[in-house]
Amino acid sequence: EVQLVESGGGLVQPGGSLRLSCAASGFTFSSYEMNWVRQAPGKGLEWVSYISSSGSTIYYADSVKGRFTISRDNAKNSLYLQMNSLRAEDTAVYYCARVEGGTMVLDYWGQGTLVTVSS
Amino acid sequence: NFMLTQPHSVSESPGKTVTISCTRSSGSIASNYVQWYQQRPGSAPTTVIYEDNQRPSGVPDRFSGSIDSSSNSASLTISGLKTEDEADYYCQSYDSSNHWVFGGGTKLTVL
Numbered sequence: 001e002v003q004l005v006e007s008g009g010g011l012v013q014p015g016g017s018l019r020l021s022c023a024a025s026g027f028t029f030s031s032y033e034m035n036w037v038r039q040a041p042g043k044g045l046e047w048v049s050y051i052s053s054s055g056s057t058i059y060y061a062d063s064v065k066g067r068f069t070i071s072r073d074n075a076k077n078s079l080y081l082q083m084n085s086l087r088a089e090d091t092a093v094y095y096c097a098r099v100e101g102g103t104m105v106l107d108y109w110g111q112g113t114l115v116t117v118s119s
Numbered sequence: 120n121f122m123l124t125q126p127h128s129v130s131e132s133p134g135k136t137v138t139i140s141c142t143r144s145s146g147s148i149a150s151n152y153v154q155w156y157q158q159r160p161g162s163a164p165t166t167v168i169y170e171d172n173q174r175p176s177g178v179p180d181r182f183s184g185s186i187d188s189s190s191n192s193a194s195l196t197i198s199g200l201k202t203e204d205e206a207d208y209y210c211q212s213y214d215s216s217n218h219w220v221f222g223g224g225t226k227l228t229v230l
Contacts, residue, residue, distance in 0.1 A: 035219065037219075037221075044207075044209065044221060044222070044223045044224040045156075045158075045164065045209050045211075045221040045224065046221065047218060047219035047220070047221060050217065050218075050219070059216075059217045059218060061218060095163055095164075100169075103152075103169065103170065104151070104152060104154070104211075104212075104213045104219070105154050105166060105169040105170070106154075106156070106164070106166070106211070106219075107166055107169075107175075109163035109164055109165070110163065111162075111163055112163060
């Protein structure tokens with residue numbers, strides 16, 4: 001069974017940093033592209049970042065470019081999101097999501113981890 | 120870059136049919152596949168339609184998707200509505216900058 005479990009969320013002050021993790025199991029993690037998608041409280045989905053299966057190709061939404069860094073450790077079946085210079089508008093549930101092979105479909109999602117940026 | 124615009128909310132009675140639209144602001148809707156995700160309260164999204172009109176296994180055939188080049192939009196149609204279909208629905212596509220693009224979401228109420 002495919003499982004994605006996010007962790008690392010919490011309360012952080014504006015300007016602070018946080019590192020999210022996503023532990024993958026039930027599939028060959030190293031073969032799949034991955035994304036981070038976030039959802040502010042009561043709002044819609046917003047794509048955050050993409051990483052290829054090898055980690056060699058990375059993309060970011062304009063809203064987080066220069067502040068967030070996506071990475072992965074295929075040996076540990078883990079995906080990461082390093083978030084720096086956090087702002088109130090970064091407050092959201094952050095989901096990791098798997099890309100179905102050969103498509104642009106996010107076929108499996110984790111349950112999300114809440115990041116709250118507030119003083 | 121483009122935006123995907125969805126109605127904020129729709130409502131319909133059980134057993135009826137509802138259609139949710141997703142209009143692309145620039146560029147052709149046919150340029151990149153459209154996916155539809157269902158999100159129930161407190162849960163992560165799940166795919167109900169992928170590549171414009173394909174249903175994942177396990178999704179009832181009451182769910183169907185289409186695109187219309189004349190209106191530059193995609194549509195999700197749910198027939199034989201059930202109370203369990205009540206959820207938020209998001210369309211999603213992909214732009215030339217290698218960015219995933221989501222619509223703003225539509226709250227479906229089955230009353």
